[in-house]
Amino acid sequence: MNIHAFAPASRPGLETAHFLRDSDLSDHELRSLLEVAYQIKIEPESCRDSLKHRAIVLMFEKPSLRTRMTFELAAAQLGALAVFQDHRDGRIGEREPARDIARNLDRWFDAIVARTYSHRTLEQLAQWSSVPVINALSESYHPCQALADFLTIRERFGSFEDLRIAYVGDGNNVAHSLMYCAAQLGVSISVCGPPGFGPREADLAVATAVAEAHGSTVDVVADIREAVRDAAAVYTDVWTSMGWEDETQQRRIAFDAYQINDAVMTLAREDAIFMHCLPALRGQEVSDAVIESDRSVVFDQAENRLHAHKALLMMMVNGA
Ligand code: CP
Ligand code: NVA
Numbered sequence: 001m002n003i004h005a006f007a008p009a010s011r012p013g014l015e016t017a018h019f020l021r022d023s024d025l026s027d028h029e030l031r032s033l034l035e036v037a038y039q040i041k042i043e044p045e046s047c048r049d050s051l052k053h054r055a056i057v058l059m060f061e062k063p064s065l066r067t068r069m070t071f072e073l074a075a076a077q078l079g080a081l082a083v084f085q086d087h088r089d090g091r092i093g094e095r096e097p098a099r100d101i102a103r104n105l106d107r108w109f110d111a112i113v114a115r116t117y118s119h120r121t122l123e124q125l126a127q128w129s130s131v132p133v134i135n136a137l138s139e140s141y142h143p144c145q146a147l148a149d150f151l152t153i154r155e156r157f158g159s160f161e162d163l164r165i166a167y168v169g170d171g172n173n174v175a176h177s178l179m180y181c182a183a184q185l186g187v188s189i190s191v192c193g194p195p196g197f198g199p200r201e202a203d204l205a206v207a208t209a210v211a212e213a214h215g216s217t218v219d220v221v222a223d224i225r226e227a228v229r230d231a232a233a234v235y236t237d238v239w240t241s242m243g244w245e246d247e248t249q250q251r252r253i254a255f256d257a258y259q260i261n262d263a264v265m266t267l268a269r270e271d272a273i274f275m276h277c278l279p280a281l282r283g284q285e286v287s288d289a290v291i292e293s294d295r296s297v298v299f300d301q302a303e304n305r306l307h308a309h310k311a312l313l314m315m316m317v318n319g320a
Contacts, residue, residue, distance in 0.1 A: 014315050018126040018133040022143045022180035030184050037151050037311035049079035057105055058084045060115040061091050062242045067136045070305040071113050092121050102128035110317045117243050132316040145277050146177035148304035152297050164188040166231035168258050171199035174237045174277050179218050183211035190219045192227035194254045228267045235275040236260050236285045261287040273297045
C-alpha cells in the first residue's frame with residue numbers, strides 16, 4: 001500500500017483544541033492522521049517514547065474493551081502513563097461538577113479521554129479543560145472508532161475513490177461518525193434502519209453538505225436490499241446501545257428485518273467487506289456466519305484502534 005496516498009503531506013499537530021466530534025478535524029488533518037496511523041502500524045518503533053513523561057486520564061462512564069485497552073496500550077507504547085477511572089465510580093458530574101473535574105484533571109494530565117452518556121458532559125469538560133479532551137464515545141459520536149474504520153477501509157481497498165458504505169442499524173453515535181468521516185474523505189454512505197431510528201436530522205444535513213462538496217453522497221435508505229446493493233463495505237452495530245437497555249425488546253422487534261446475513265451480503269460488491277465496531281450480538285444485527293467469514297474485517301478494525309489512537313495522542317498532545 002502507498003502510505004503517501006493518505007495525504008499530500010503530513011503536517012504537525014492539529015488545529016483543534018479538543019476532539020469531540022469527527023468534524024473537529026479538517027479534511028487535511030483527517031488524511032494526515034490516517035497516514036501517521038498507518039506509518040505507526042508498519043513501523044511501531046518510530047513513535048516509541050514520543051510521549052515520554054506525559055500522562056493521560058481515561059474517564060469512562062460506560063464499559064469498554066477496545067477503547068480502554070487501545071488507549072492504555074497506546075499511551076504505554078508512546079512512553080506515557082494512562083490512569084483509568086472506572087465507570088462504576090459513577091457519572092461525571094454526579095459527585096462534583098464537570099467544570100471542577102476538568103480543572104483538577106488538567107493540572108495533572110496532558111489529555112482527558114472520556115466516554116460519557118451525554119455529549120454535553122464532554123462539551124463541559126472541554127469548556128473548562130486547558131488540555132485536550134478526546135471523545136471515547138458519547139451518545140452522539142464515536143470519532144475514534146471512525147478513524148480506525150477508515151484506516152481499515154483504506155488498507156483493504158487501497159484508496160477512498162469510488163467507494164460506498166452501507167451502514168445498516170441504529171442511526172446513532174457510530175453511524176454519525178461514519179457519515180462525517182465518509183463525507184470528508186469523499187466516500188459515499190447509505191444509512192438504513194427502521195423508521196424512527198435514523199440519524200439525527202442536524203447531523204444528516206451537515207454530513208450531506210460536506211459530502212456534496214467532496215463529490216460523494218449521504219443517503220438515508222429504507223430498503224436494506226437497496227442500501228447494500230453494490231456496496232463496498234457493509235457496516236452494522238448493536239441494535240441497543242449502552243444506556244438504552246430499557247428499549248431492548250422493542251428494538252429487537254423494530255430491527256428484526258435488518259440483520260446482516262449471507263443473503264444480505266450476497267447483494268454487496270463481490271469484494272465487499274463486513275464491518276462492525278464490536279461488541280457484536282451474533283444472531284441479532286449480524287449472523288455468526290457473516291462475522292466469522294473471510295469478508296469480516298472486525299478484528300482489523302479493533303487492531304487499528306491502537307494505531308489510530310497513537311497517532312491521535314501524538315498529534316493532540318505533542319503536536320508531533
Ligand atoms: N468499539 C468500541 O468502542 O468498543 P468498546 O466499547 O469495547 O470500547
Ligand atoms: N453504539 C454502541 C457502540 C459501542 C462501541 C453503543 O453506544 O453502545
